[in-house]
Amino acid sequence: MQSDDNRLYIVLTVKHMETIALDHLEQQLQWAVTFAAVVAQGSFTRAAEALGCTKAAASKRVSQLEAALGTQLLYRTTRRLALTEAGRVYLAHCGDWPERVAAAQRAVAEVGGKVAGTVRLSVPTSFGGVFMARALLAFRECHPEVAVELDLSAIPRDLEAEGYDLAIRLNLAPPERQVSRPLAVVRDWVVASPAAVARHGLPPQPSALADWPCLVNHHFREPAHWAFERDGALLTVTVDGPWRANDFSLLRNLALADAGAARVPSYLVAADVAAGALVRLLPEFELPALPMYFVYPRRLPQPAKVRALIDFLADWFAQPAQQALLGLRG
Template structure:
């Protein structure tokens, strides 16, 4: 392995200390190790850098040149590392983020103003879509995904667990009645999604077992936020993540139904990013800011669901 920087550091330490033994004490190593490193450096360069005597060291002309340039290069390296490390406070650049429409609108967007107050020079390029983003193809830095993870080459940081609930608006339930069991779904408008290409089914509990219950309705949408808004408008029943419906349930805009028959099947929520290469500072900063706050958001959603159940 090329260790020219390490050799420069040892050489400069020897010159500063005035002897191999004094340099070894500063470097917390042995004089023989220091002597071998200097000998290896001289052998690689093909010149003698240090004239050795029993009492002192003297630099050759080549040694003076190498010492002067090494000091300058090491100082530049220190300055570069300090500049990059300090960049976390004044980091700039663009972080490209993809999230599902519901999770992005409910959980990610409300955190952005506080993030920009702490990091005003970072641009967030946010795309909301319930379709799975290809991080490689689309140049995405971070994707927040709800559901199973398929691409094993991505690094995942778990955010939490989403439980599905069936909800409707008070006005819809007043007009159509509150469903009491699984069979009641036949007379209700069940709002669905179009990104699953098969017929819409809702896992339901009946007769002591769980079945995939076929449902039908007048809406097939490509995102949960559209389904949520139309459920609030009284269009029908919706099956949403608990985090997505929580605020509406608390405010009375939506009411959970079929809690006993509904299967609160769980899906993992995670932040995904490419690995294992080192992340740019701006991406690390974004993750460090958002992940703990989103974990707290998801935990409070789970606690609210458990309390209501």
């Protein structure tokens, strides 16, 4: 049997070894974060500034890491730093540790806390102009401590490089390292003014649009190629006209001014059609549905303020009033 003294010695020894292991792990984490910062910043000087330490301390930590691993991670010259093969392997495993630590801090801070902060959101221009005022006012009622900084742009933003939390995009695959989630489906309508219809006559088939002056959005690939569907059959027509533009609102205004037939999202012209200012052409034929997505950087986990906005907008756009404007009901 072991004596009490022996048992106490074993317990103390185990606890001492655990303390050494924890100290070593903490040291390894510090070295790894410093190494990742050096690679990200491209120099020891900038990494040290980002980490709040001296250049000498940053250099020492990386050297200690290399000594502990028994291999060189960086090629150092007076002009540049380059990863060795071992450095690339190590970075693949530890490069996202700072973000994981920050994500863990955010997650803990949000437990039992309020959903608050600012969300930077980028949305297509015409879509945002129609929907986002009402959507964000309704969101504010549910989450009064979340502010939204809204960007309206026809050009997809680089979310990570430009610091955006979230984007709504039409029919675009997300870049690598970003997440997409379906939001809604949009349909285009072909519309013209009553005066234009009186001048050219209602087209009975899509092919009749070849004889109409048509307003084309040259922002898209093959903008003059319009494809319609009816009862599973595909009918296509190549259109032409004196005006091309890359803005849906301008095309709508040209249609209202009797310039010809415009293909625009239903949400831009549904009110005009209801009021009789525009006529929907070929309503029995459907143009292809265009999916819209949320796109956002991959974070672990997503901040609560971003999750709240995503969930709210997904529910809001599923409501009948929004679905009708998107051309899916009624």
